[in-house]
Amino acid sequence: MPCPLRYIAILGLSLLLTACDEPASEAPAPQTRRFSPAVPANLASAVPYPERNPFTVEGVELGRMLFYDPILSVNNQVSCASCHQQGKAFSDGTALSVAGVTGNPLKRHAPALLNLAWMDGLFWDGGAKDIESLVFGPITHPDEMGQDLKALASELQQHPKYPGLFRLAFGSDSITSARIARALAQFQRTLISANSRYDKYVRQEAGGQLSGPELQGLALFKQHCASCHTSDFFTDQAYHNNGLDAAFSAEFEELAFGRGRITRQQQDIGKYKTPTLRNIALTAPYMHDGRFATLDEVVEHYRTGVVSSPSLAPELKQPNGQLGIPITKEEKEKIILFLNTLTDEDFVHNQAFTNPF
Numbered sequence: 402m403p404c405p406l407r408y409i410a411i412l413g414l415s416l417l418l419t420a421c422d423e424p425a426s427e428a429p430a431p432q433t434r435r436f437s438p439a440v441p442a443n444l445a446s447a448v449p450y451p452e453r454n455p456f457t458v459e460g461v462e463l464g465r466m467l468f469y470d471p472i473l474s475v476n477n478q479v480s481c482a483s484c485h486q487q488g489k490a491f492s493d494g495t496a497l498s499v500a501g502v503t504g505n506p507l508k509r510h511a512p513a514l515l516n517l518a519w520m521d522g523l524f525w526d527g528g529a530k531d532i533e534s535l536v537f538g539p540i541t542h543p544d545e546m547g548q549d550l551k552a553l554a555s556e557l558q559q560h561p562k563y564p565g566l567f568r569l570a571f572g573s574d575s576i577t578s579a580r581i582a583r584a585l586a587q588f589q590r591t592l593i594s595a596n597s598r599y600d601k602y603v604r605q606e607a608g609g610q611l612s613g614p615e616l617q618g619l620a621l622f623k624q625h626c627a628s629c630h631t632s633d634f635f636t637d638q639a640y641h642n643n644g645l646d647a648a649f650s651a652e653f654e655e656l657a658f659g660r661g662r663i664t665r666q667q668q669d670i671g672k673y674k675t676p677t678l679r680n681i682a683l684t685a686p687y688m689h690d691g692r693f694a695t696l697d698e699v700v701e702h703y704r705t706g707v708v709s710s711p712s713l714a715p716e717l718k719q720p721n722g723q724l725g726i727p728i729t730k731e732e733k734e735k736i737i738l739f740l741n742t743l744t745d746e747d748f749v750h751n752q753a754f755t756n757p758f
Contacts, residue, residue, distance in 0.1 A: 430572035433457040441595040443603045443633050448518045448590055451531065454583045456590070459570040462757070464588025466566070467581065469756045473553060474546035476502050481539070481585070482756065484511040488749050490680035491515060491592060496691025502547040508656050510691035512676060513684045515748065518590040521638045525673045525689040526663050532586035537578070550578040557581070594679050594748040595633065602742070603633065611742060618739030625703075625726045626736070628716050635678040635743065641714040642671040644707030644724060645688060659689070661712075671712045682741045683749065696740060700733045 436456055438448045450456060467473060471480040483500040485491040491514035497506040509525055517523065517532055529535035539545040540553070557563045557576045564574035571580050599619075601609030611619065622630075631637045640660040649657040649671050656662065661670035673689045687693040693702065707717050707725040717724055728736070748754075 431569055433459050433570065433572070436461075438591045438593060440593060441600060441604070443600060444516070444593070444595040445519065448593065450518065450587075450590060451533070454533065454586060456587055457570060459566070460584050460587040461591055462588075463566045463570045464584035464586070465754070466757050467585050468588055469758060472556060472560070473540055473548060474502055475548045475552075478502070479546050484539075484545075485514050487751075487754055488683075489513070490594070490683045490745075490749060492684040494685065496686045501542070501545040503544045505544045507544060508653055509689055510686065513680060514589060515592050515594040515679060516634060516677060517592065519634060519638070522674065526659050527640060527674055528663050532589050533579075533582045536582045536585045550581075554578055554581065592748075592754060594745045596747045597679070597743045597745040599739075599742040600633070600745070612738075614735050615738050615742055618735035618737070619742075621728065621732050621736050622739050625728060629675045629714070630678050636675045638675065640669065640672040640674050641716075642710060642712040643673070643703075644709070644713055644717050645692070645702075646671065647708045647710050649710075668712055671710055678740060679743050680745055680748065682744050696737050697733075700728075700736055704728055704730075704733055 434457055436458055438456065440446065440448055448456070454460075468481045468485075471477050471483075473480060479500060479502055484493045484498050486493055493500065493511045496510060497508070498511050499506050501507065512525065521527070523529040523532065523535045524538065529538060537550070540548050541550065554576050557567075564576060567576050567580055567584075568574040570584060598609060598611065601607070602611050603609070623632075629637050629639070629641055629643075642659075646657070649659075649661075651658070654662070658670045660672040660674070661667065663669075681687075681696065685694060685696070687696070687699050693699045703717070703726045705725060707713075709724060713724075717726070719725070719727060
Protein backbone atom coordinates (compact mmCIF):
# COMPACT_ATOMS: atom_id res chain seq x y z
CA MET A 402 0.00 0.00 0.00
CA PRO A 403 1.48 3.36 -0.99
CA CYS A 404 2.57 5.60 1.86
CA PRO A 405 0.15 8.48 2.47
CA LEU A 406 3.04 10.72 3.46
CA ARG A 407 4.47 10.38 -0.05
CA TYR A 408 1.25 11.68 -1.59
CA ILE A 409 1.17 14.54 0.90
CA ALA A 410 4.73 15.49 -0.05
CA ILE A 411 3.95 15.34 -3.77
CA LEU A 412 0.79 17.38 -3.28
CA GLY A 413 2.71 19.99 -1.27
CA LEU A 414 5.40 20.23 -3.95
CA SER A 415 2.73 20.57 -6.65
CA LEU A 416 1.03 23.38 -4.78
CA LEU A 417 4.35 25.10 -4.25
CA LEU A 418 5.24 24.95 -7.94
CA THR A 419 1.79 26.17 -8.92
CA ALA A 420 2.14 29.13 -6.57
CA CYS A 421 5.51 29.98 -8.10
CA ASP A 422 4.00 30.00 -11.59
CA GLU A 423 1.25 32.47 -10.61
CA PRO A 424 2.08 36.18 -10.83
CA ALA A 425 2.40 37.97 -7.54
CA SER A 426 -0.79 39.88 -6.76
CA GLU A 427 -0.43 43.67 -6.77
CA ALA A 428 -1.04 45.44 -3.51
CA PRO A 429 -4.43 47.14 -3.32
CA ALA A 430 -4.44 50.58 -4.90
CA PRO A 431 -4.45 53.44 -2.38
CA GLN A 432 -7.64 55.43 -2.03
CA THR A 433 -7.52 58.86 -3.64
CA ARG A 434 -9.03 61.86 -1.88
CA ARG A 435 -11.64 63.74 -3.90
CA PHE A 436 -12.06 67.45 -3.45
CA SER A 437 -13.73 70.44 -5.05
CA PRO A 438 -11.74 73.66 -5.59
CA ALA A 439 -13.27 76.73 -4.01
CA VAL A 440 -14.97 79.10 -6.45
CA PRO A 441 -15.82 82.75 -5.67
CA ALA A 442 -19.57 83.30 -5.83
CA ASN A 443 -19.51 85.91 -8.59
CA LEU A 444 -17.61 83.56 -10.92
CA ALA A 445 -19.47 80.24 -10.77
CA SER A 446 -20.96 77.71 -8.38
CA ALA A 447 -18.53 74.87 -9.10
CA VAL A 448 -15.55 73.97 -11.28
CA PRO A 449 -16.46 71.82 -14.29
CA TYR A 450 -14.32 68.79 -15.14
CA PRO A 451 -14.62 65.79 -17.46
CA GLU A 452 -16.07 62.66 -15.85
CA ARG A 453 -12.95 60.70 -16.77
CA ASN A 454 -10.71 63.05 -14.78
CA PRO A 455 -12.19 64.12 -11.44
CA PHE A 456 -10.22 66.24 -8.98
CA THR A 457 -8.18 64.40 -6.37
CA VAL A 458 -5.68 65.79 -3.90
CA GLU A 459 -3.06 63.39 -5.24
CA GLY A 460 -3.79 64.14 -8.90
CA VAL A 461 -3.56 67.90 -8.44
CA GLU A 462 -0.29 67.67 -6.51
CA LEU A 463 1.20 65.36 -9.14
CA GLY A 464 0.10 67.81 -11.82
CA ARG A 465 1.76 70.68 -9.96
CA MET A 466 5.04 68.74 -9.80
CA LEU A 467 4.90 67.92 -13.51
CA PHE A 468 4.05 71.53 -14.38
CA TYR A 469 7.25 72.76 -12.74
CA ASP A 470 9.51 69.84 -13.68
CA PRO A 471 11.79 70.35 -16.73
CA ILE A 472 11.86 66.58 -17.12
CA LEU A 473 8.92 67.08 -19.47
CA SER A 474 11.24 68.56 -22.10
CA VAL A 475 13.64 66.65 -24.32
CA ASN A 476 16.69 68.36 -22.81
CA ASN A 477 15.35 68.42 -19.21
CA GLN A 478 15.70 72.20 -19.11
CA VAL A 479 12.25 73.59 -20.04
CA SER A 480 9.16 73.26 -17.88
CA CYS A 481 5.60 74.50 -18.35
CA ALA A 482 6.51 77.26 -15.89
CA SER A 483 9.26 78.49 -18.21
CA CYS A 484 6.55 80.24 -20.24
CA HIS A 485 3.79 80.37 -17.60
CA GLN A 486 5.07 82.16 -14.50
CA GLN A 487 2.86 82.60 -11.48
CA GLY A 488 3.97 86.17 -10.77
CA LYS A 489 2.76 87.14 -14.25
CA ALA A 490 -0.58 85.31 -13.85
CA PHE A 491 1.02 82.34 -15.59
CA SER A 492 2.12 84.31 -18.65
CA ASP A 493 5.76 85.09 -19.46
CA GLY A 494 6.16 88.81 -20.11
CA THR A 495 7.57 88.30 -23.62
CA ALA A 496 5.97 88.91 -26.99
CA LEU A 497 7.18 85.65 -28.54
CA SER A 498 8.96 83.31 -26.18
CA VAL A 499 12.46 82.00 -26.87
CA ALA A 500 12.50 79.83 -23.75
CA GLY A 501 11.95 76.57 -25.67
CA VAL A 502 14.50 73.84 -26.29
CA THR A 503 15.70 75.31 -29.61
CA GLY A 504 15.75 78.97 -28.56
CA ASN A 505 13.73 79.85 -31.67
CA PRO A 506 11.00 82.46 -31.14
CA LEU A 507 7.52 81.01 -31.12
CA LYS A 508 4.92 82.22 -33.59
CA ARG A 509 2.29 83.06 -30.97
CA HIS A 510 2.29 84.80 -27.61
CA ALA A 511 2.05 82.56 -24.53
CA PRO A 512 -1.38 83.24 -22.98
CA ALA A 513 -2.05 83.55 -19.27
CA LEU A 514 -3.37 80.40 -17.58
CA LEU A 515 -6.37 81.10 -15.37
CA ASN A 516 -9.98 79.98 -15.15
CA LEU A 517 -9.23 77.41 -17.86
CA ALA A 518 -11.87 74.99 -16.57
CA TRP A 519 -14.63 77.14 -18.07
CA MET A 520 -13.06 77.64 -21.49
CA ASP A 521 -14.80 76.03 -24.46
CA GLY A 522 -11.62 75.96 -26.55
CA LEU A 523 -7.94 76.51 -25.88
CA PHE A 524 -5.01 78.04 -27.73
CA TRP A 525 -5.56 81.31 -29.59
CA ASP A 526 -7.44 79.47 -32.35
CA GLY A 527 -9.38 77.02 -30.17
CA GLY A 528 -7.41 74.12 -31.60
CA ALA A 529 -7.61 72.12 -28.35
CA LYS A 530 -11.01 71.15 -26.98
CA ASP A 531 -9.89 70.59 -23.38
CA ILE A 532 -6.84 70.90 -21.13
CA GLU A 533 -6.05 67.20 -21.43
CA SER A 534 -5.53 67.58 -25.18
CA LEU A 535 -3.94 71.03 -24.87
CA VAL A 536 -0.90 69.83 -22.90
CA PHE A 537 0.33 67.61 -25.71
CA GLY A 538 0.87 70.68 -27.91
CA PRO A 539 3.69 72.37 -25.97
CA ILE A 540 5.19 69.07 -24.80
CA THR A 541 5.69 67.81 -28.36
CA HIS A 542 6.22 71.09 -30.26
CA PRO A 543 9.81 71.11 -31.58
CA ASP A 544 10.42 74.72 -30.51
CA GLU A 545 8.79 74.39 -27.08
CA MET A 546 9.56 71.20 -25.14
CA GLY A 547 10.40 69.01 -28.12
CA GLN A 548 9.54 65.79 -26.31
CA ASP A 549 8.47 62.38 -27.60
CA LEU A 550 5.51 61.16 -25.54
CA LYS A 551 6.69 57.54 -25.36
CA ALA A 552 10.18 58.63 -24.37
CA LEU A 553 8.71 60.90 -21.70
CA ALA A 554 6.56 58.13 -20.22
CA SER A 555 9.61 55.83 -20.18
CA GLU A 556 11.79 58.46 -18.49
CA LEU A 557 9.17 59.11 -15.81
CA GLN A 558 8.74 55.35 -15.33
CA GLN A 559 12.44 55.06 -14.47
CA HIS A 560 12.30 58.00 -12.06
CA PRO A 561 12.74 57.12 -8.36
CA LYS A 562 9.60 59.00 -7.25
CA TYR A 563 7.13 59.43 -10.12
CA PRO A 564 5.82 55.82 -10.37
CA GLY A 565 4.76 55.97 -6.72
CA LEU A 566 3.12 59.36 -7.21
CA PHE A 567 1.19 58.11 -10.25
CA ARG A 568 0.06 55.13 -8.19
CA LEU A 569 -1.25 57.45 -5.49
CA ALA A 570 -3.06 59.60 -8.08
CA PHE A 571 -4.39 56.97 -10.49
CA GLY A 572 -4.18 53.62 -8.68
CA SER A 573 -1.36 52.26 -10.84
CA ASP A 574 2.34 52.98 -11.16
CA SER A 575 2.13 52.47 -14.93
CA ILE A 576 2.87 55.88 -16.44
CA THR A 577 1.15 56.77 -19.73
CA SER A 578 0.82 59.96 -21.73
CA ALA A 579 -2.90 60.04 -20.91
CA ARG A 580 -2.19 60.01 -17.17
CA ILE A 581 0.47 62.69 -17.58
CA ALA A 582 -2.12 64.86 -19.35
CA ARG A 583 -4.78 64.18 -16.73
CA ALA A 584 -2.52 65.19 -13.86
CA LEU A 585 -1.45 68.40 -15.60
CA ALA A 586 -5.09 69.18 -16.41
CA GLN A 587 -6.22 68.65 -12.81
CA PHE A 588 -3.65 71.15 -11.55
CA GLN A 589 -4.39 73.74 -14.23
CA ARG A 590 -8.14 73.58 -13.51
CA THR A 591 -7.37 74.74 -9.97
CA LEU A 592 -5.80 77.98 -11.29
CA ILE A 593 -8.86 80.05 -10.42
CA SER A 594 -8.65 83.82 -10.22
CA ALA A 595 -11.54 85.95 -8.96
CA ASN A 596 -10.38 87.78 -5.87
CA SER A 597 -9.34 91.15 -7.26
CA ARG A 598 -10.44 94.50 -5.91
CA TYR A 599 -13.18 94.50 -8.54
CA ASP A 600 -14.43 91.10 -7.30
CA LYS A 601 -14.52 92.30 -3.72
CA TYR A 602 -16.46 95.35 -4.92
CA VAL A 603 -19.00 93.12 -6.69
CA ARG A 604 -19.33 90.84 -3.65
CA GLN A 605 -19.45 93.86 -1.30
CA GLU A 606 -16.49 92.59 0.69
CA ALA A 607 -13.82 94.43 2.63
CA GLY A 608 -11.13 95.83 0.35
CA GLY A 609 -13.56 96.30 -2.52
CA GLN A 610 -13.58 100.06 -2.75
CA LEU A 611 -13.33 101.57 -6.24
CA SER A 612 -12.54 105.24 -6.79
CA GLY A 613 -14.78 107.59 -8.74
CA PRO A 614 -12.64 107.42 -11.92
CA GLU A 615 -12.43 103.60 -11.62
CA LEU A 616 -16.22 103.36 -11.38
CA GLN A 617 -16.54 105.62 -14.39
CA GLY A 618 -14.10 103.31 -16.16
CA LEU A 619 -16.26 100.33 -15.22
CA ALA A 620 -19.31 102.04 -16.72
CA LEU A 621 -17.38 102.83 -19.92
CA PHE A 622 -16.09 99.27 -20.04
CA LYS A 623 -19.62 97.87 -19.82
CA GLN A 624 -20.72 100.22 -22.58
CA HIS A 625 -17.87 99.66 -25.04
CA CYS A 626 -15.99 96.44 -24.17
CA ALA A 627 -18.28 93.97 -22.40
CA SER A 628 -19.87 92.61 -25.59
CA CYS A 629 -16.72 90.48 -26.02
CA HIS A 630 -15.16 90.68 -22.55
CA THR A 631 -18.25 89.53 -20.70
CA SER A 632 -18.12 89.69 -16.91
CA ASP A 633 -17.26 88.06 -14.69
CA PHE A 634 -14.94 85.84 -16.71
CA PHE A 635 -14.17 88.90 -18.82
CA THR A 636 -14.31 86.82 -21.99
CA ASP A 637 -17.20 85.53 -24.06
CA GLN A 638 -15.13 82.39 -24.87
CA ALA A 639 -15.68 83.18 -28.56
CA TYR A 640 -13.49 84.22 -31.52
CA HIS A 641 -13.34 87.65 -33.10
CA ASN A 642 -11.33 89.63 -35.62
CA ASN A 643 -10.41 92.74 -33.66
CA GLY A 644 -8.96 94.73 -36.54
CA LEU A 645 -5.25 94.13 -36.12
CA ASP A 646 -4.47 93.30 -39.76
CA ALA A 647 -5.97 93.81 -43.20
CA ALA A 648 -4.55 90.57 -44.65
CA PHE A 649 -3.56 87.17 -43.27
CA SER A 650 -0.56 85.23 -44.50
CA ALA A 651 -0.81 81.55 -45.39
CA GLU A 652 2.77 80.99 -44.19
CA PHE A 653 3.63 78.70 -41.28
CA GLU A 654 0.70 76.36 -41.93
CA GLU A 655 -1.76 79.28 -42.12
CA LEU A 656 -1.07 80.27 -38.53
CA ALA A 657 -2.27 83.83 -39.16
CA PHE A 658 -5.69 82.51 -40.17
CA GLY A 659 -6.51 82.10 -36.47
CA ARG A 660 -9.83 80.36 -35.94
CA GLY A 661 -10.16 79.90 -39.70
CA ARG A 662 -7.19 77.53 -39.58
CA ILE A 663 -9.30 75.18 -37.44
CA THR A 664 -12.78 75.55 -38.92
CA ARG A 665 -11.63 75.97 -42.54
CA GLN A 666 -14.34 78.60 -42.89
CA GLN A 667 -13.58 81.80 -44.83
CA GLN A 668 -15.55 83.93 -42.37
CA ASP A 669 -13.30 82.79 -39.51
CA ILE A 670 -9.99 83.89 -41.03
CA GLY A 671 -8.34 86.46 -38.80
CA LYS A 672 -10.44 85.64 -35.73
CA TYR A 673 -8.79 84.82 -32.40
CA LYS A 674 -10.09 83.71 -29.04
CA THR A 675 -11.14 86.52 -26.74
CA PRO A 676 -8.62 86.45 -23.88
CA THR A 677 -9.73 87.08 -20.33
CA LEU A 678 -8.92 90.52 -18.99
CA ARG A 679 -8.40 89.25 -15.46
CA ASN A 680 -4.90 90.16 -14.24
CA ILE A 681 -4.45 92.07 -17.50
CA ALA A 682 -2.03 94.53 -15.87
CA LEU A 683 0.33 91.60 -15.18
CA THR A 684 0.22 89.89 -18.57
CA ALA A 685 1.85 92.34 -20.99
CA PRO A 686 2.58 92.30 -23.86
CA TYR A 687 -0.78 91.83 -25.52
CA MET A 688 -2.57 90.19 -28.47
CA HIS A 689 -1.90 86.80 -30.05
CA ASP A 690 1.50 87.98 -31.27
CA GLY A 691 2.40 90.26 -28.36
CA ARG A 692 2.53 93.35 -30.58
CA PHE A 693 1.30 95.84 -27.97
CA ALA A 694 3.58 96.51 -25.00
CA THR A 695 1.14 98.45 -22.80
CA LEU A 696 -2.55 98.72 -21.98
CA ASP A 697 -2.45 102.24 -23.33
CA GLU A 698 -1.42 100.85 -26.73
CA VAL A 699 -4.18 98.24 -26.58
CA VAL A 700 -7.01 100.66 -25.85
CA GLU A 701 -5.60 103.19 -28.31
CA HIS A 702 -5.76 100.50 -30.99
CA TYR A 703 -9.49 100.13 -30.39
CA ARG A 704 -9.87 103.91 -30.37
CA THR A 705 -7.89 104.81 -33.51
CA GLY A 706 -6.04 101.78 -34.93
CA VAL A 707 -8.65 99.28 -36.11
CA VAL A 708 -8.22 98.23 -39.75
CA SER A 709 -10.82 96.66 -42.00
CA SER A 710 -10.92 93.12 -43.35
CA PRO A 711 -13.76 90.81 -44.45
CA SER A 712 -14.19 89.15 -41.04
CA LEU A 713 -13.86 92.27 -38.87
CA ALA A 714 -16.05 92.11 -35.77
CA PRO A 715 -19.27 94.12 -36.34
CA GLU A 716 -18.87 95.63 -32.85
CA LEU A 717 -15.93 97.59 -34.26
CA LYS A 718 -17.96 99.18 -37.07
CA GLN A 719 -19.64 102.44 -36.08
CA PRO A 720 -22.94 103.59 -37.68
CA ASN A 721 -21.14 106.53 -39.31
CA GLY A 722 -18.78 104.18 -41.14
CA GLN A 723 -15.80 104.79 -38.91
CA LEU A 724 -13.95 101.87 -37.32
CA GLY A 725 -13.12 101.29 -33.68
CA ILE A 726 -14.64 102.31 -30.38
CA PRO A 727 -15.80 105.94 -30.05
CA ILE A 728 -14.12 107.07 -26.82
CA THR A 729 -12.07 110.12 -25.88
CA LYS A 730 -8.54 110.08 -24.49
CA GLU A 731 -9.91 110.83 -21.03
CA GLU A 732 -12.35 107.92 -21.30
CA LYS A 733 -9.50 105.67 -22.42
CA GLU A 734 -7.57 106.52 -19.26
CA LYS A 735 -10.58 105.70 -17.09
CA ILE A 736 -11.03 102.33 -18.77
CA ILE A 737 -7.37 101.55 -18.06
CA LEU A 738 -7.84 102.56 -14.42
CA PHE A 739 -10.69 100.07 -14.19
CA LEU A 740 -8.67 97.30 -15.88
CA ASN A 741 -6.06 97.66 -13.16
CA THR A 742 -8.68 96.73 -10.55
CA LEU A 743 -8.80 93.23 -12.08
CA THR A 744 -5.40 92.28 -10.62
CA ASP A 745 -5.71 89.36 -8.18
CA GLU A 746 -2.76 89.46 -5.80
CA ASP A 747 -3.98 86.36 -3.96
CA PHE A 748 -3.79 84.41 -7.20
CA VAL A 749 -0.21 85.30 -8.02
CA HIS A 750 0.93 84.54 -4.46
CA ASN A 751 -1.19 81.44 -3.78
CA GLN A 752 1.11 78.83 -2.22
CA ALA A 753 -0.94 76.01 -3.74
CA PHE A 754 0.24 77.13 -7.18
CA THR A 755 3.93 77.65 -6.43
CA ASN A 756 6.94 75.57 -7.46
CA PRO A 757 6.97 72.48 -5.18
CA PHE A 758 10.67 71.74 -5.69
